[in-house]
Amino acid sequence: MKVLINNTLTQDAFVIEVDGEVDVYTAPRLKEALSEGLELRHRTLVVDLTKVDFLDSTALGVLVGAQRTAREDGAEVHLVVGSPYIEKMFKITGFDTLFLIHKSVDGALGAT
Amino acid sequence: MNLDGQSQCRRLTVSPDPARLTEIRRFVEDVGQEFGLDGERVFDLKVAVSEACANAVEHSGGQHHPLEVCARFYDDRLVFEISDGGDFRLPGARRNARRDDRGLGLPLMVALMDEVRIAKMRGGGTTVHLSLYL
Numbered sequence: 684m685k686v687l688i689n690n691t692l693t694q695d696a697f698v699i700e701v702d703g704e705v706d707v708y709t710a711p712r713l714k715e716a717l718s719e720g721l722e723l724r725h726r727t728l729v730v731d732l733t734k735v736d737f738l739d740s741t742a743l744g745v746l747v748g749a750q751r752t753a754r755e756d757g758a759e760v761h762l763v764v765g766s767p768y769i770e771k772m773f774k775i776t777g778f779d780t781l782f783l784i785h786k787s788v789d790g791a792l793g794a795t
Numbered sequence: 796m797n798l799d800g801q802s803q804c805r806r807l808t809v810s811p812d813p814a815r816l817t818e819i820r821r822f823v824e825d826v827g828q829e830f831g832l833d834g835e836r837v838f839d840l841k842v843a844v845s846e847a848c849a850n851a852v853e854h855s856g857g858q859h860h861p862l863e864v865c866a867r868f869y870d871d872r873l874v875f876e877i878s879d880g881g882d883f884r885l886p887g888a889r890r891n892a893r894r895d896d897r898g899l900g901l902p903l904m905v906a907l908m909d910e911v912r913i914a915k916m917r918g919g920g921t922t923v924h925l926s927l928y929l
Contacts, residue, residue, distance in 0.1 A: 706813070706817075737842075740900045741849070743899060744899065775903070
């Protein structure tokens, strides 16, 4: 898994691009990136999961935990999801109600 | 008595290490495609087997009982058996079962598979059976 923080798109949002498989072994790196964005007091965090081909319950937990922390600080985590299989993971857990799920990073940035 | 009878088993044995989960998922993908499952069902199977293995790794308690993944093909279903040397525990139960943290693995398995069975083996160890019907 690769995690890339891309701050070239906009100054207003903290964009995290994730590539590969996010599981119990690799999810801590995603958690670190989210913590960094929250510590920098960004009001909008965008997690781009377009290039993610696998996500497990630990990864879902990391995202949900980040959303909770973000909202306590008046911030919001947005998701970008391409794969219908990944989207299904959010639907069957009910976590789709906790996030605004976008089709593209531009769409996510436009919604903020 | 072995209820699973004559069915052939495709087996993968790995150390109980979370770094090995990728390799387990590749194995599941190969088996699922060989069985003719579509992309969505292969994905579901990867999630369920990966969660079962992650639980097994978590409750292996740092011991080195190998983790065994066995795929059995039947006429009407595909069954994955995940066996380890540890005792089954509800993941996350110790930490008040914060469902957003850990403890989602078992519900995910149940949601994605047609049948989930957890067997505590005599003499120790746990086997999780995950079945997909055709």
